[in-house]
């Protein structure tokens with residue numbers, strides 16, 4: 001919904017407002033390492049699943065008006081520094097594309113609106129900077145919303161990439177690859193959809209929230225040190241990932257869960273091995289993460305097939321990929337081995353999960369000691385669509401004075 005609103009104090013000063021939402025994505029072939037820090041160009045391609053916005057999303061409202069004296073940004077209710085270089089890159093790039101588009105179309109077109117300042121207000125409905133890919137959803141949403149406001153269409157993943165690398169994959173729904181590209185100017189380092197979210201409806205995602213605290217080493221500085229010091233990173237980028245990208249694409253196209261799951265786990269493990277190979281080493285996994293890894297392998301071994309896969313980003317939270325048929329039992333297994341003090345309703349968020357019992361045979365086969373409160377809650381979700389415009393004007397995060405609504 002693009003609303004034109006008359007400023008209350010002066011009816012000649014209109015401002016335009018757009019609200020959009022964007023999803024989180026979780027990589028199954030990880031991006032780790034840049035060949036260009038400014039343009040955010042990666043050393044390897046990557047592939048991810050876009051998660052459904054019904055469970056995890058960023059909402060962003062952008063307003064522009066002749067009366068605004070400066071660009072401003074509010075993130076989760078708090079005003080943030082608009083001068084962060086990555087934010088500035090996205091703003092600059094969208095304004096450049098808008099100017100180009102308007103002058104290409106009609107050289108007499110008035111481009112003065114593009115010099116108006118913007119107010120940006122954004123909320124994540126999940127913990128920011130906890131390793132839940134908030135920067136991916138955040139920058140994808142920012143770029144998508146700015147593009148709508150300024151009437152920019154077409155390929156936008158290269159702009160989102162300049163906010164945060166993984167953000168380029170959140171510009172599409174379903175299964176998305178980010179091709180690393182070869183050019184120095186980064187024009188061929190783009191995301192595209194491998195398959196839409198409707199392709200594999202049985203696929204389910206469980207986010208096991210181990211810790212919602214800010215992580216000790218951010219992705220940006222972590223991968224920088226890895227590029228400088230890890231020889232495993234170079235081997236991974238040159239000799240492992242290219243083959244894995246092909247295998248993963250094929251597993252997704254064939255809906256071959258066992259192949260998808262095995263590659264997902266191996267790639268997560270190699271990413272964390274690269275972190276350990278970094279000097280000084282980076283530890284994103286903790287004891288709970290490692291227990292989840294063991295639990296998954298023992299669960300799969302019991303059934304003699306790969307029913308569940310784990311993957312971890314730059315933090316201890318586990319993301320589990322599985323199929324619909326196994327969700328309720330696996331959730332019950334997690335509840336048994338990580339008993340929670342809070343009640344089940346609060347512990348389990350998102351898509352409904354049927355309750356079931358876990359057999360003693362399965363518990364014995366897993367054979368681990370239960371540990372209380374290792375996992376704070378589980379978000380149950382699935383693959384979902386890319387960014388979209390919010391049509392309901394009551395959902396704008398900015399008020400008619402261009403400032404964040406008090407209720408936000």
Ligand SMILES: Nc1ncnc2c1ncn2[C@@H]1O[C@H](COP(=O)(O)OP(=O)(O)OP(=O)(O)O)[C@@H](O)[C@H]1O
Pocket residue numbers: 058075122123124128129130131132133134135136137138139141142166218219220313314
């Ligand atoms: N909604 C948003 N709009 C704009 N920027 C955002 C938004 N949400 C997060 N960010 C930016 O992303 C930063 C957090 O990114 P960071 O990489 O530290 O964590 P993460 O994305 O949760 O983890 P990771 O990318 O490693 O999985 C925030 O400090 C902020 O600068």
Ligand SMILES: C[C@@](O)(CCOP(=O)(O)OP(=O)(O)O)CC(=O)O
Pocket residue numbers: 026027029030031032040046135136163164165166167219220221312313314
């Ligand atoms: C481990 C990862 O989640 C790393 C994500 O890194 P970011 O995209 O957050 O890094 P910057 O480009 O520096 O902003 C793996 C992945 O999502 O592919």
